[in-house]
Amino acid sequence: MTRAHVEQHEPWLVEAIDGRLDARDERRAALADCEVCAPLLADMEALRDGLDDAGRLERDVLAEVSGARESDAARRGAAQARAAIAQLAAPPPSARSRRWLVPLAIAATLALAAYWITTHWRAGEPAPAPSVSRPQLGGEGVLRALTVTRGADGALELAWEAVDDAASYDVELFADESATGAPLFVSNGLAEPRCAVPSDQVARLPARVTVRVQPWDVNPRRLSPLRASFQQP
Ligand SMILES: [Zn+2]
Structure with missing residues (x-):
């Protein structure tokens, strides 16, 4: 039986996407029953799983070839993804309705996808060359x-x-x-x-x-x- 979306779902959705609600949690069951939250949750969890796989792959490959350097692009992607997800917990103060969920979910999805692509792409790249010695700011x-x-x-x-x-x-x-x-x-x-x-x-x-x-x-x-x-x- 599908239930209508209520405002109360919104913080639960953030927790669920973050992996903080386990499968037996009744809040999670309520989200899975909601016409708005259920598809969002499914999409975000699929992306998160892809992200985990890509992250593991990247870590393995980089650890092998370059001593596990983390790419700046991947860090930026992860930061954007975290920021977009954090916004789900802080909707605009005015005009609060479920409509805000749509653009924010799209933003979070795009950020996660960008992160996934970045990490996936990084995994196939040659190891970064050792950095050339350059003069540093400060000191003599x-x-x-x-x-x-x-x-x-x-x-x-x-x-x-x-x-x-x-x-x-x-x-x-x-x-x-x-x-x-x-x-x-x-x-x-x-x-x-x-x-x-x-x-x-x-x-x-x-x-x-x-x-x-x-x-x-x-x-x-x-x-x-x-x-x-x-x-x-
Ligand atoms: Zn809902």
Whole structure:
């Protein structure tokens, strides 16, 4: 015998979709008897089962090939699915009627389907490549492969290893190794990983110099600054 939908069913439906009502629970029996809730519950449970299978498959495959990395896309899909299901428990305050169930159920279904497709698709993908070492925001790194040469006119030419993602460099020279004092020389917006210090500026530098390089990406966003010290050649 099919019963009419009542508002009381709505929180029960959320619990049932969440797997918190077991088969013998009388609230679950009431939902299965309701013309509105029964088909929704059946659809959502079928999707949830598919989701569980896909999740298991993904975990197995990824554990085998890549040490069980979780994909960002799958995490986003799961978060969307959870958010959509959570909305079932929080209907709009006004115009409360069973009509709200329809768009929310569709949203939840789409989010779950997207999650299922994402995880299923991920399972067939090759393992993610190990991430390339990139400069991190914050902290100060070591300026690599610094070379310092003196030109015939007494100018100093500094060159260093190009930084991943760097579109330009700012350079400062310091007398102290901690590079906290006032810079003795500044050159900004260098497109290449090198810097010329004119001879009249070189005259102001001590024998041992610390160079700090601030790389910028194309946005421009500040990348991790790099530092090294050198003895004037
Ligand atoms: Zn109902």
